[in-house]
Amino acid sequence: MSDTAPAPHRPLARWVARLGIAGSEPGTHRVTGPVNDGAERTDARALPLFQDPAWRRTSVNAGRDDGPAGRTLALQHPGHGTVYAELDDYGCPLRVSAEGTDLIARIEQGWDAPPTGPDVLRVLGGESLDLRHALLHRLTVETDPPPALFHALPWADLDMVVGNVLTMLDETGPVRPPGRELRHWFTPAARRLAGPLAVLERGMREGREPAALRHEAASLMTGLLAAPSARIPPPTAQRLARLAERLSARDPLLRHTARVIGSRFHEPAAGRSPSLSLRLDPVLPAAARTTGASYRKAVRDELFEAKAEHTPGGRVRVTLTFPADTDEGVWAAVADDLVAPLFVRTADSEPRRLWIALRRRAGSLLGVLDLFAPPDRFELVADEPAVPFAALRTIPAVELLPSLRASSTATQRLWDAAATALPAGHSVSVALRLYREDVTG
Structure with missing residues (x-):
């Protein structure tokens, strides 16, 4: 392996600690060093120490302080004999079986294409939840693991x-x-x-x-x-x-x-997906370009409907229609205080989520946003459930501003009405203040 090749054996857990030999127990190690050699806020896998490809996966009999010893997942450097134990979220040694140690070594050697046979799931299923979580978390962050590996979760x-x-x-x-x-x-x-x-x-x-x-x-x-x-x-x-x-x-x-x-x-999926998804091109069809007419698309799932009107001026007017008669549901939300999520997806960027305020109209809940068309082919998706304005408290206020800018005057009044019933520090209230400052500034 060349010096520039990635190290195959690096920590799985966020924390590691150096091990020392316990004198009273031959063959047993004790955690003697501080977590991550003192850099406990750093993810162990990112420590420069473990970029050395000489590290090897192993397991040792180890314990912490006066606690019991047990087989612990570890990394050993054959050049100087240093051993680091992997630790769980409580700073305790991460337990592993002998089979589990061998399996993790195999997976690390083929990190981008880990094995997924029945023996793999059997061994993983017998390991601790901390170990399974650490391994699958690392794989998910750093690669695209086979879906079957996740079947080893509890x-x-x-x-x-x-x-x-x-x-x-x-x-x-x-x-x-x-x-x-x-x-x-x-x-x-x-x-x-x-x-x-x-x-x-x-x-x-x-x-x-x-x-x-x-x-x-x-x-x-x-x-x-x-x-x-x-x-x-x-x-x-x-x-x-x-x-x-x-x-x-x-x-x-x-x-x-x-x-x-x-x-x-469901397996197999029953027929066509009912998704409220509309795919649009940034350039209007020739018929619309030559006549100056708008281009309209719509998709419907029973009483749920999404429509898009794409104008020659490069605007897209999105209209969502949901059923308003919710009296039959014992958990039904208050229909006059709802926003519906809308995702705008393009091939080259992260999906952008907007929020459409809903109002009662002709026996339905109706919401409208007026957007600029993205420069590339895009998709509008409205499958997530509508939620009360109060549920937006975890959304940063700046992320709500694009929705307010795309709202009509009538729709903004729905945001105003909702804000009056919410705390002054709620994201909806803060977003409205920022929006007005931006408009009048």
Whole structure:
């Protein structure tokens, strides 16, 4: 291996610590050095120390302080014999089996194309959750790992929580608290999945207000939309699709999102996707260019509709229409206080999310934005569920400004009305102040 080749064996965990020999226990090491040699805010994999390709993957019998010793994932430098133990999020040695050590060494040697056979999943499934999370997190950040590897995560724990929610939705019997918290174990496979699901399940058991339950249901739906479905084992994916369908019975405004999730998660997918997605070219068709007429496209999923009107002046007027009769859903959101997410996607840039304020009109909820057309072919997607303005509290105010600039005077009044009921420091209130300063400045 040349000096310029990347080091194949580097830390999996964020933290490592130097090991020393424990004199009273032959063959046993003790953590003697500080975390990351004192740079505990630095990710261990980025430390210059581990850019040396001579490091080798190993495991040693190690413990911390007076705690018990056990087989610990480690890195050893054959040139000077230095050994570093990998540590979990609590600074304790990261436990591993002998088989697990060998497997991680194999995976590191073929980092861009790791093995995924049944033996790999069997060994990974027997390792600690901390180890599985560290390995899959690293792979996800640095490469595009095969989806099957994520099936080694503890999906049975997630299935149990899904089962509890379904039981409570169907009112088919009592439930018990899950035996183990979902925590962050599933984030390598899908973000915004385990967290909203766990909060929703607990909220239902504790009888929280419908508004809080609806918020977590919408957040869960958003996470499911973004989840790479192949990373989720098929039985779990089908349970999640069923859960999305049952949640949409509590709030009809979630029905479109639930159908999109079902079309992605069910095997095989049932027919054409119901996605509210419109693909447009930056240049109008010849007929529109020569006549000066607008070019219109629309897509519909039952009572949910997205339309785009592309004008010769390079503007795109987007109109979303949702059903307004939500009285039948016991978690139904207040229809006069909702914004719908709209994604603008191009091939060469990150998706841009805008927010469309919705108002009642002719028995429907209607929202309109007027945008400049991107210079390249673009796609408009409106599959995420509508949420109350209050749910935008975690969105930085500056990220809401493009939505305000694309809103009509009538639509801005909806933002104003919502801001009056929100705290002065809420993102919606701050965004409105910044917008007015920009307009009048």
